[in-house]
Amino acid sequence: MNMSSRKCTTDENNTWAQGSNSPKENLKDRTMAANKTIEITLDVNRRKDKNMKYQIVHNERDSLYVALISCKAVKDEIERQQDKAMLVYGKEGIQGYVNLGMPLSCIPDKSHLVISFFQSLSEQKDNNQVFRQHDMTSTDYVKFYIHAIGKRGNKIVKYKKLQQQGHKLCLYAFKGETIKEAVCKDGRFLPFLENTAWKLIKNLDTILECTLPVDDLEGNLFEVEIEERSRSRAATPQNLESEERKTHLVKTYIVDQYPSLRRESEKIKEHFKKEMNKSVFDSHRVNFGKLTKNSTLVKVHKLLSHLSNSVGYISWDNNGIGGCATCFVLRGLFIFTCRHVINDIVGEGIELSKWADIISQCAKVTFAYEESKEKEKNCFFIEPWFEIADATLDYAVLKLKGSKQKVPLGLYENIGPVPRSGLIYIIGHPDGEAKSTDACSIIPLGQREVKYQEYFQATEAESYHGHVPYIHMYTQRSFQELALNPSVITYDTTFYFGASGSPVFDSKGRLVAMHMAGFDYDYKKLHSIIEFGSTMDAILIDIKQKYSMWYEKVCVSQQDVDMVSDED
Numbered sequence: 414m415n416m417s418s419r420k421c422t423t424d425e426n427n428t429w430a431q432g433s434n435s436p437k438e439n440l441k442d443r444t445m446a447a448n449k450t451i452e453i454t455l456d457v458n459r460r461k462d463k464n465m466k467y468q469i470v471h472n473e474r475d476s477l478y479v480a481l482i483s484c485k486a487v488k489d490e491i492e493r494q495q496d497k498a499m500l501v502y503g504k505e506g507i508q509g510y511v512n513l514g515m516p517l518s519c520i521p522d523k524s525h526l527v528i529s530f531f532q533s534l535s536e537q538k539d540n541n542q543v544f545r546q547h548d549m550t551s552t553d554y555v556k557f558y559i560h561a562i563g564k565r566g567n568k569i570v571k572y573k574k575l576q577q578q579g580h581k582l583c584l585y586a587f588k589g590e591t592i593k594e595a596v597c598k599d600g601r602f603l604p605f606l607e608n609t610a611w612k613l614i615k616n617l618d619t620i621l622e623c624t625l626p627v628d629d630l631e632g633n634l635f636e637v638e639i640e641e642r643s644r645s646r647a648a649t650p651q652n653l654e655s656e657e658r659k660t661h662l663v664k665t666y667i668v669d670q671y672p673s674l675r676r677e678s679e680k681i682k683e684h685f686k687k688e689m690n691k692s693v694f695d696s697h698r699v700n701f702g703k704l705t706k707n708s709t710l711v712k713v714h715k716l717l718s719h720l721s722n723s724v725g726y727i728s729w730d731n732n733g734i735g736g737c738a739t740c741f742v743l744r745g746l747f748i749f750t751c752r753h754v755i756n757d758i759v760g761e762g763i764e765l766s767k768w769a770d771i772i773s774q775c776a777k778v779t780f781a782y783e784e785s786k787e788k789e790k791n792c793f794f795i796e797p798w799f800e801i802a803d804a805t806l807d808y809a810v811l812k813l814k815g816s817k818q819k820v821p822l823g824l825y826e827n828i829g830p831v832p833r834s835g836l837i838y839i840i841g842h843p844d845g846e847a848k849s850t851d852a853c854s855i856i857p858l859g860q861r862e863v864k865y866q867e868y869f870q871a872t873e874a875e876s877y878h879g880h881v882p883y884i885h886m887y888t889q890r891s892f893q894e895l896a897l898n899p900s901v902i903t904y905d906t907t908f909y910f911g912a913s914g915s916p917v918f919d920s921k922g923r924l925v926a927m928h929m930a931g932f933d934y935d936y937k938k939l940h941s942i943i944e945f946g947s948t949m950d951a952i953l954i955d956i957k958q959k960y961s962m963w964y965e966k967v968c969v970s971q972q973d974v975d976m977v978s979d980e981d
Contacts (some may be wrong), residue, residue: 421469421484449473449517453481454504455490456529462486466525473518477501477526480517487528497530498572508733509558509583510575512599519554519585531574553588557630559596564614564638566910570601578757579735581634586627593623596637610640617846618785716922717838717850722780723821724840724848724916726788729758729776739841739914739928740778744823744967746813748778750914751929752802755809773797778813780821783848791818801960806900806947807929808955824916825968828949829923831902833857839928841915843908853904853944900951902926906944917946924949 452466467487471480481501482488491499501511506524520526561580563569568576575582586595597607613621613635621635727750728737736757740750758776759768777792793813801810813820832855839851908915908928917926931944957964 421467421486447473449480449520450522451480451506451517451520452523452525453484453487454525454527455486456527457490460490471517473516475517476513477511477515477517477520478513481513481528490528490530494530497532498574500529500531500572500574502527502529502733503583504732507583509581510561510601511583512585512601514600515556515583515585516554519556531572554585555588555595555627555631556583556585557627557632558583558634559613560634560636564636567637567639569603569606569637569639571603572601575601577734579730579733581733586630588626588628590627591624592621592627592630595627596623606637612638612640614638616785617788713838713920713922717840717918720824720827720916720918720922721840721848721850723824725778725780725793726782726842726845726848727754727776727778727914728845729772731758731760731771731775734760737842737845737911739912740811741914741916741927742780742821742823743810744825746796746815746820747823747967748811748813749916749927750809750811751927752804752807752809753930754913755799755802769797769799772799772811776811782842785847787847793818793820801956801963803952803955803959806952806955808927808947808952810956824924827918827922827924828953829919829921829925830950831925831948832919836920837902837904837925838918838920839906839908839912839915840918841908841912841928843910843912845911851906851908853906856903856905858899858903900948901945902948903945906931908944927952 448470449472450468450470452468454466455463457463467484469480469484471483482491499513501513503509503511503520504525504527506521507526511520511526558581561570561575561582562578570576570582582599582601584595584599586598590598592613593606596602597604611623613623614637615621615633615635620638621630723742725740725742725748726737727740727748729735738750738754738757740748743749755768755772759771763771773795776795778795779788779790779792781787781790793816796812796814798812799809802808834855834857837853837855839853840848842848843851902917902925904917906928909931912928913930915928916924917928919925926946926948928944928946953964953968956968
């Protein structure tokens with residue numbers, strides 16, 4: 414969209430606002446410093462000029478905040494929304510959510526910034542400062558980025574608005590400062606990081622202790638990893654991290670086709686909220702659902718290794734909102750993944766007619782990600798084609814663009830019936846990490862209700878000393894949509910975030926299902942209830958009924974080939 418531009422003149426009377434030193438201390442320096450030009454957009458729905466750009470020309474030695482309030486439109490909007498917090502996001506020139514105290518000299522010339530406002534949480538109103546105090550004494554800055562969510566899903570930032578997958582914060586620091594000093598002075602991170610041991614992770618293969626200087630971090634993106642032992646020591650009632658846990662004890666990962674589960678999860682949330690006044694809870698990441706140790710024959714390992722070549726890592730960056738999942742080749746250039754993954758790629762509120770183009774522009778697939786250095790290796794792009802999908806069975810078909818590199822063999826010829834019991838094997842990218850396999854125990858159809866009750870009784874007994882409230886929710890009445898659904902296979906797995914879209918195989922290497930979702934909740938620790946996926950038989954029957962022409966062309970008429978490429 415082409416947007417008009419208005420010019421904001423600098424309000425010289427407002428030069429000494431928050432973030433600047435006194436006139437006597439830096440008037441000479443400011444006079445000698447160059448001006449910097451930035452463009453801003455006010456993302457406020459009620460404004461008639463929402464899609465217009467304002468151009469600001471300001472002294473680069475001042476902070477971003479001072480430059481912004483020199484524009485009358487921004488200043489007026491801040492006054493109008495005094496009860497809300499302001500966020501600034503870099504759209505062009507600079508990335509991520511920018512610290513308001515950042516010197517304008519750190520921001521590339523002609524950068525485009527988007528300003529938004531949101532209602533902050535009550536516990537944050539007493540500490541509403543989200544910018545680092547601007548220091549004019551040094552110009553030797555380092556600029557780097559940190560994911561807004563910790564490596565294990567930890568909450569590390571104050572504002573819930575920022576706590577979304579793919580969001581990143583842009584920090585600035587002075588050379589000579591330590592990483593911990595820079596993060597703690599930033600103002601947007603939770604204060605528990607000051608007294609907790611943590612480190613930065615880069616590209617999943619490089620660890621930087623927080624005591625190191627920031628000098629060599631310029632332009633790099635990191636994740637914060639909290640050390641487990643320190644997290645338990647830091648979890649006190651006064652700790653803001655612990656306070657946040659009190660409002661997020663129940664996390665239920667479900668797909669839209671199970672409305673009864675959503676209703677029941679609300680009952681659990683209300684119950685746990687009442688219990689919050691009685692005790693303090695600690696949540697942490699654990700491995701889920703591994704009830705027994707399973708041995709796997711070497712010949713099965715060899716078979717799975719061959720099949721794993723067809724499993725891909727799909728990642729995306731939709732205007733700063735990123736994520737990842739798993740996919741696999743069905744036949745030719747066509748790949749399968751979950752329908753809810755497509756929702757994550759496109760975002761909310763987008764017209765269906767635009768989905769294909771958005772997916773093509775921001776998503777890519779690699780089948781080579783077996784160690785961290787191969788994450789961006791041999792990537793395929795995606796055609797602007799999105800015609801085959803279903804929300805109930807949670808599947809979607811995408812088409813890779815032709816390339817000189819070869820697409821792995823499709824799995825269509827290996828599709829088989831779902832086994833009633835025993836072991837199955839999921840191959841995917843859990844937590845966005847390198848390709849791996851998990852051997853899982855099938856939960857037979859007739860045992861699903863029993864397993865619900867067993868898991869819940871075991872975890873609740875730990876917390877309530879034998880008293881099991883809400884056990885009624887794990888009955889056939891509440892879970893009948895899943896418990897009696899033959900189109901779904903249920904099992905125990907350690908594969909969670911990032912593994913949606915993973916193929917599920919039986920012990921003979923036949924493709925039997927696609928991994929979709931699971932149920933869990935946090936109480937003392939993260940507990941698994943059950944995980945599930947749609948069977949391939951059900952998916953193909955649905956495709957044959959709804960998209961018969963595509964099914965006949967691709968699944969029936971087409972002769973499968975070992976590899977597909979532009980060279981063939």
